[in-house]
Amino acid sequence: MGTVTALARYPVKSMLGEPLRSVAVTRTGLSGDRTHAVLDDAGAIGSVKHPRKWGQLLDCRSRLTDDGAVQxxxxxxVTFPVGDSGLDARLSELLGRPVCVSGSAPPHSTLERAVPEYEGGVPDAVRARATVDGTGEEITVGRVVPGTFFDFGRVHLVTTSSLARLRAVYPGGDFDPRRFRPNLVVDTGEGPGFVEDTWVDRHVRVGEALFRVVLPTPRCVVPTLGHDELGPDPGIMRAVAREHRIPVFDLGRLACFGVYLDVLEPGTVRLGDQVTRQDGP
Known part of the structure; x- marks a missing residue:
């Protein structure tokens, strides 16, 4: 099926993350992934899915130290450990309102998403309920998976053949996989674009860990934003919406890229590990 060519985790939600050579995978995802988030006084979880409100988080980078602390x-x-009051003060200054970094999601916290202009950016029924907030942005409001900072899936995978397909239809775009914030990038060689769609409901082994492929990943505006040295590019998601709008549950046809995975068996995953089917031919 393929070979792991990149690994990454994002200890603080919506900040830049860290590349890895190997990582322990637990029942709840990659060890250290999205264990923390920035919260404001209104109970909103910091997410660059609402870039006018939280976009500066992508100018920050989070990582784990050797002893497991988040920086x-x-x-x-300037680097601060999570828990240092100086970090909360600097982030509050950066975002223009009081915020703090938390390792637990309050039960009634909200997650805000900007409504993209392209078709398939949100379900039509959700788009109809959108409101305009104080930033002037049209947004929808939802929640994270209870007890976590994950929007839905615990592990996110993209393939090189799907990236190549998008480059072919939008040659001017920079389809660096980091735009899509995956945990795993799998080199699928000369395979067809969106080959990972055929893996849905299948079991796949990656290194020592066993996963179930849950569903294609609906995309938001985040891949269009500037990431590290990658500049903003609104054409990225327009290309995805043109090429790959597919049915997701009962939500209609959504612009999707990559797949979400659930963990069935924990284990270590390393660069160069093979990705193999474990549920038949």
């Missing part, structure tokens, strides 16, 4: 590097290069 945040701010845009000026």
């Amino acid at each position: 945040v590097e701010l845009p000026d290069g």
